[in-house]
Structure formats: C-alpha cells, structure tokens
Amino acid sequence: NVKIAQDDQLVTLTWDKSIEDDVESYRVYRNEVTGGMLKLLATNLTTTSFTETKIGLMKYEYAVVAVRFHKQGNYSEVSTLAGWIEIPGRVEAEWAVTSTGSSLTRTSDVDGGYNFTGAGGISNDALFTYQIEVPEAGVYKLEYRVAAPRDTKGFEVLTNDKKVGAELITTTGGYHEWQTQQGQEIQLKKGKNTVTLKSLDNNWKLNWLTLTKS
Known part of the structure; x- marks a missing residue:
C-alpha cells in the first residue's frame, strides 16, 4: 500500500x-x-x-x-497530480491533467520535449484537459503547435466544461513538420480554470499551446 x-x-x-x-x-x-x-x-x-x-x-x-x-x-x-499552469505563456502537451485517445512520445520539434500522437496520429475522440491559473479575467488568444500530413477537422475547445468553439488544423506537410497555428480568443475567469481540447479528427500531433492576454 x-x-x-x-x-x-x-x-x-x-x-x-x-x-x-x-x-x-x-x-x-x-x-x-x-x-x-x-x-x-x-x-x-x-x-x-x-x-x-x-x-x-x-x-x-x-x-x-x-x-x-x-x-x-x-x-x-x-x-502524482498535474499542477496548475500559470498563464500567459506556454502550456506543454504533457502537462494535461487527463488525456485519452493518444500517447506521449519524444517530439521531433525544435524545442524538444514531448508531443501527443498515436497510431495514425491523435485519434478522433481524444481529450486533453489542462488546469490553468489565470491572473486576470479577460480574453486570451489561443495558439497551438501542431504537425499534420493533411487538413483536419481539428478540435473543439471547452473552458470550464463549456464549448466555446472549434479549431481547424491545416496541413503542415507531414508528421515531422511543425507549425504554430492561430486559434480563437477565449474568455477566462480570474483564478482556476480548465481548458479541454476535444479532437474531431485523426492524423495530427500536438506539442504545445499558448494563451496570451488579448
């Protein structure tokens, strides 16, 4: 025990x-x-x-x-339990408090670390939830670092379990070609929040995302 x-x-x-x-x-x-x-x-x-x-x-x-x-x-x-991630700044893929439909592997991206992937990339029903500590309530810009051999339906974004939109992923040229793609603006309250990405397609990988004050 x-x-x-x-x-x-x-x-x-x-x-x-x-x-x-x-x-x-x-x-x-x-x-x-x-x-x-x-x-x-x-x-x-x-x-x-x-x-x-x-x-x-x-x-x-x-x-x-x-x-x-x-x-x-x-x-x-x-x-262990995943920690609360202070923003603005980068949120590494492996900091997810819960994840399904994928696996972690060493990334081929320039910054090193890990990325989410799987057989055929991230699956079309994968979920990644992050615990976010926000210093000031307001609107935050989402960006995400991905690799994809084709255009995909991307993922839905949920904040505090409420859907706020969806992000398409455009092809980067392959699984080892990484790009930072621009996402939407999302509203976050001061203090503790959860941000969940719900995959809508396969054939993509995730290295990190960022949330910065608009």
Whole structure:
C-alpha cells in the first residue's frame, strides 16, 4: 500500500512495511510522463519512505518494489497530480491533467520535449484537459503547435466544461513538420480554470499551446 503526498516543491512516498521478514531493501522507480517507461530512481532503501523534488507540472508515475534475495517482488504504483499552469505563456502537451485517445512520445520539434500522437496520429475522440491559473479575467488568444500530413477537422475547445468553439488544423506537410497555428480568443475567469481540447479528427500531433492576454 503506497501513499503519495505532494506540494509545489516536493513529492513524498510512504508505504507499508513488507510482511515478509527477509525483505532486504526497497527500490523506487519513476517515469518522466504518464505511461512512459519506468526507470530506477532509488535503490537499497531500508526505510518505508522516499522524498524528492517535484520535477515539473506534468502528471507522472512512481512504483515501489521490495527486494528479497536480490530479486524484485510485485510493483506498487501511484501517480502524482498535474499542477496548475500559470498563464500567459506556454502550456506543454504533457502537462494535461487527463488525456485519452493518444500517447506521449519524444517530439521531433525544435524545442524538444514531448508531443501527443498515436497510431495514425491523435485519434478522433481524444481529450486533453489542462488546469490553468489565470491572473486576470479577460480574453486570451489561443495558439497551438501542431504537425499534420493533411487538413483536419481539428478540435473543439471547452473552458470550464463549456464549448466555446472549434479549431481547424491545416496541413503542415507531414508528421515531422511543425507549425504554430492561430486559434480563437477565449474568455477566462480570474483564478482556476480548465481548458479541454476535444479532437474531431485523426492524423495530427500536438506539442504545445499558448494563451496570451488579448
């Protein structure tokens, strides 16, 4: 039974001591983004807790495993919570608090990082929701960084679960040709908001979006 606690700076894992008397130590694994490969983070732990500095705004996963006779037991997995993203500024694709109908992969775009994709690109029913912290109520301009081998129907935009419009995606020339395309202006309240992109088509990838005060 693994529990997780987090704040703006730290992530702390605690877990129940193994019922096996001959457990030698524990290991902690973590991926960089949800669904990514777990990599060894800490080993030879003899206590039932682990703390590290929070690595970013994205949601990612830990696994704790007991070691007996130099062999690992079953994994116990927990996830962090995605943070609130302060705007104006860039919102990276991987910072989504929830996502469906796609997968994250290393991007071929010039800035590096990750992008959402899938078999045939993002699916036509994918959803991406972001937690946005807004300093001042008003109208914000949307831009989005995409790659697409053809024109697509794009995606709907919802703010705080209400549809506010849709964005077409024009071809960029291929899955490794990235463009920043201009979107609509959306109204956001001061404080905490959610912005959701609801895909209407496949054959596109998303690297990031920006929201700037109009």
